[in-house]
Amino acid sequence: MTDRKIRVLIAKPGLDGHDRGAKVIARALRDAGMEVIYTGLRQTPEMIAEAAVQENVDVIGMSILSGAHLVLVPKVIDTVRKTGLTEVGFFVGGIIPEEDVAVLKVAGVNAVYGPGTSTVTVIEDVKSFAHAA
Amino acid sequence: MKSLEVLSAAGKLALSRLISEVENETSAGRTALDECFSRSGKAHLIGVTGAPGTGKSSLVNRLAQLIRREGNQTVAIVAIDPSSPFTGGAILGDRVRMRDLSGDPGVFIRSMASRGELGGLARTTAGVVQLLDAAGYDLILIETVGAGQSEVDIARLAHTTIVVESPGMGDDIQAIKAGILEIADILVVNKADRPGIENTERALRANLELGYSHRVTGKAGHGGFTEENKVVDAEEWVPPVIKTIATEESGFPELIKAIVEHRSYLQKTGLLAQREHERLTDEFDHILRHTLVQNWKAQTSDEHVQQIMDAVYKRKRSPANAVEELTRTSN
Numbered sequence: 001m002t003d004r005k006i007r008v009l010i011a012k013p014g015l016d017g018h019d020r021g022a023k024v025i026a027r028a029l030r031d032a033g034m035e036v037i038y039t040g041l042r043q044t045p046e047m048i049a050e051a052a053v054q055e056n057v058d059v060i061g062m063s064i065l066s067g068a069h070l071v072l073v074p075k076v077i078d079t080v081r082k083t084g085l086t087e088v089g090f091f092v093g094g095i096i097p098e099e100d101v102a103v104l105k106v107a108g109v110n111a112v113y114g115p116g117t118s119t120v121t122v123i124e125d126v127k128s129f130a131h132a133a
Numbered sequence: 134m135k136s137l138e139v140l141s142a143a144g145k146l147a148l149s150r151l152i153s154e155v156e157n158e159t160s161a162g163r164t165a166l167d168e169c170f171s172r173s174g175k176a177h178l179i180g181v182t183g184a185p186g187t188g189k190s191s192l193v194n195r196l197a198q199l200i201r202r203e204g205n206q207t208v209a210i211v212a213i214d215p216s217s218p219f220t221g222g223a224i225l226g227d228r229v230r231m232r233d234l235s236g237d238p239g240v241f242i243r244s245m246a247s248r249g250e251l252g253g254l255a256r257t258t259a260g261v262v263q264l265l266d267a268a269g270y271d272l273i274l275i276e277t278v279g280a281g282q283s284e285v286d287i288a289r290l291a292h293t294t295i296v297v298e299s300p301g302m303g304d305d306i307q308a309i310k311a312g313i314l315e316i317a318d319i320l321v322v323n324k325a326d327r328p329g330i331e332n333t334e335r336a337l338r339a340n341l342e343l344g345y346s347h348r349v350t351g352k353a354g355h356g357g358f359t360e361e362n363k364v365v366d367a368e369e370w371v372p373p374v375i376k377t378i379a380t381e382e383s384g385f386p387e388l389i390k391a392i393v394e395h396r397s398y399l400q401k402t403g404l405l406a407q408r409e410h411e412r413l414t415d416e417f418d419h420i421l422r423h424t425l426v427q428n429w430k431a432q433t434s435d436e437h438v439q440q441i442m443d444a445v446y447k448r449k450r451s452p453a454n455a456v457e458e459l460t461r462t463s464n
């Protein structure tokens with residue numbers, strides 16, 4: 001019998017064209033035994049929500065380097081929740097100023113990771129968000 | 134779950150959650166499969182297989198896009214990627230090539246990890262396909278793990294199997310293993326914009342003629358030998374070779390035409406029903422075996438089995454003799 005795998009969607013909302021960070025996180029989560037759905041660059045909130053529904057994910061990770069996180073992240077969370085996926089956990093990776101972190105958390109983000117965050121931390125956190133779901 | 138409900142957002146989420154139950158082999162999943170079985174069996178199942186990077190996902194994307202544009206058929210896609218044998222984790226990246234389909238309510242895409250299966254599919258892929266079929270999707274495209282070996286599992290599941298090759302993959306005849314050609318109903322040479330396309334196409338056709346020479350030359354049934362397992366005496370299907378550029382639209386009208394022709398060939402010859410019967414018999418046998426073993430184990434003491442197995446380890450009994458002894462005494 002297969003055990004329940006944690007399914008994570010790694011998304012790149014917004015227009016910036018780097019996905020190195022996203023790929024590092026995707027690989028780390030895979031190596032921790034999770035199933036990671038990677039959807040590529042320049043995803044709109046609607047595309048992310050659609051993929052989250054079809055893939056029935058437990059957690060959504062967003063990588064944002066464009067500086068547009070205060071606009072994009074609440075929009076994504078809102079669009080995802082409207083589909084009925086209300087128990088999904090969210091995390092954000094990128095260069096996010098301290099004062100914005102609090103704003104994102106109020107919007108519903110479980111954790112924010114800056115450059116240099118250990119993948120071990122991310123893995124442990126993702127497991128806890130997924131199990132809370 | 135009626136067919137039309139699925140086109141709504143709420144219906145899709147419900148379907149998606151059921152897929153997870155089936156994928157995780159829970160009792161809710163088994164119940165769902167049981168309940169929807171009578172509504173399944175209507176969709177046309179199309180397998181897409183071939184070596185890694187030949188363009189399977191790009192081809193599925195384009196095919197689904199054009200089918201949606203042409204008619205009113207809905208399309209579901211199941212894309213399988215390998216699980217790591219060491220950690221059990223997986224990166225499922227096929228959606229990256231399927232962005233053109235986003236926002237279309239008549240398309241549903243689900244990624245699956247192979248979860249330890251080696252045949253190019255996951256153990257529960259057939260179940261997931263059955264759910265999508267019962268949900269009312271007209272066409273279901275199944276992209277296998279890119280392994281390039283003989284993925285016979287997909288040929289057993291799909292009605293039409295498309296094998297995708299592309300130029301420069303380790304090269305020509307070596308890369309085109311007999312096993313994978315045998316399962317092809319349609320052969321696609323993708324990346325027709327790339328150099329080397331002629332070599333790949335030539336090698337494919339040469340291999341194909343080896344396998345199908347009597348059919349290609351039309352001598353089957355006339356020259357004195359007849360094939361044993363012929364369904365009817367209709368013409369045999371010789372897989373067409375179609376060149377495509379999946380990053381554009383080149384070759385796709387031909388590919389769609391070939392799929393439609395193959396479907397009607399299967400119907401006309403009775404092969405569609407025959408394949409379906411074989412698959413259901415397989416599934417029945419599999420479940421029967423599993424159930425009998427489980428029941429037997431439930432009423433047999435582990436200790437007793439262990440004693441007899443110890444004798445096997447010491448080579449005092451053969452495994453066959455052990456089974457004979459155990460099944461006799463438990464009766």
Ligand SMILES: Nc1nc2c(ncn2[C@@H]2O[C@H](COP(=O)(O)OP(=O)(O)OP(=O)(O)O)[C@@H](O)[C@H]2O)c(=O)[nH]1
Nearest residue numbers: 185186187188189190191230279323324378379380
């Ligand atoms: N030039 C050219 N490139 C193509 C064509 N079709 C696909 N590609 C490219 O080939 C690469 C692999 O394409 P995919 O569709 O991901 O191939 P795949 O067979 O699904 O790969 P796996 O699922 O990893 O086995 C991508 O960079 C595509 O853009 C084509 O017709 N021409």
Ligand SMILES: [Mg+2]
Nearest residue numbers: 189190227276
């Ligand atoms: Mg692919």
